[in-house]
Each structure stands twice: as structure tokens, then as C-alpha cells.
Amino acid sequence: EDQVTQSPEALRLQEGESSSLNCSYTVSGLRGLFWYRQDPGKGPEFLFTLYSAGEEKEKERLKATLTKKESFLHITAPKPEDSATYLCAVTFSGGYNKLIFGAGTRLAVHP
């Protein structure tokens, strides 16, 4: 069964304390892996797309990496405004725009 598992469920960091979020997946015919950020009361906001193992993408304090089984979202020197739920999702061959989402990691960054 196609599925996406994210860990940890919740993460509390001090401002400036770097860490990583994990997304492991089992899917046949992976087309792409995506990271989204969701703030309370809002819809998810697109961050990155990764297509192949070894690929990396960066945006400000965030860096996403991909292996054949999992992806990591590295957060360097986070700030309180980075607090949000981070969602990982995958698409697969024949799925068109059907995304399979993980449950997300709730990140809280405290000053």
C-alpha cells in the first residue's frame, strides 16, 4: 500500500537550534516528493519538489534532500516564524495530481 510516514509528530526547538524532519515513503513509481508548510487556519503552502535520489533544494533556512526511501527537511538556525506544520507528499505514475500526504510534523520554535 502506498504510504507516507513523517517523524517526529511534533518538535520543539529553541531559536537557532538546527534539526531535521523525516519523511519515509513506500510508493510504486514515484513521480515526485513534495514538502508543504501549513499554518493554523490556512491551506498548505508549497515549498519544494524533489524528483530523484540525491537531489537537494534550498530556500532560506530550509533544505530538502531525497534518497530512495526517504526525504529530510533540514532547518538551520530556525526562527519563531518557522513554526508551522510541515507536510510531506508524494505523487506516483498514473496518479496525475493525486498527492498522498503524510500526517505532518508540528514544529514549534521558541525564542
Added chain:
Amino acid sequence: KAGVTQTPRYLIKTRGQQVTLSCSPISGHRSVSWYQQTPGQGLQFLFEYFSETQRNKGNFPGRFSGRQFSNSRSEMNVSTLELGDSALYLCASSLFSSGNTGELFFGEGSRLTVL
């Protein structure tokens, strides 16, 4: 440019009623997808429409249906509402339907409460 607009933002219904939710995608986007978000199940795919055709459907009962109009606006309908249908319903639009980009632009959702 204007983002994805969903209406209504909040609504309360009772069991057995039906509801229609509306989504206006970003101008020029032809793909509209619908997702249900609940605390227990997370984000789950309902269906996707591209150029008025349903491209894919998730594992939801037939009470959940949708359609897309020629101007790309989309509606989803839930009939015979159940308590478990209480959720945030999110619409997302995209230029393409290839599944390659993953850059879906989400609206802020319609929060449905079923009493």
C-alpha cells in the same frame, strides 16, 4: 494575482443534509483537486478535475461528488451528511495535471461541521 478562493469558509449542517462547496482556481489554472483534512486522517485526496474531466478519484463513498465548469471553477457536493464528514475541505489548483510539479496552490478551505 488572486489566489484560490473557496466559499463558504465555514458552515454548519445537520446529519442527513447535503452541502455544496465552491472553488475558484487561480486564473489560467485548469486542474482543480479536492482534499479532506481531519485531525485523525490528515489530508486525503478526494478527486481531481482537469478541463471538466475527472482525472482521478480517492477512496471516498459515492456521497462525495464533484464537477468542474468550463471556466475551471469547481464544486464538490456531499449528500446525506454524516458526523464523520466534519472536516476542513481544501481545494487546490494547478496549471497542469501531470503530477510532476506538485506545486498545488491551496485555498484556505471550507470548514464543515456536521451536528
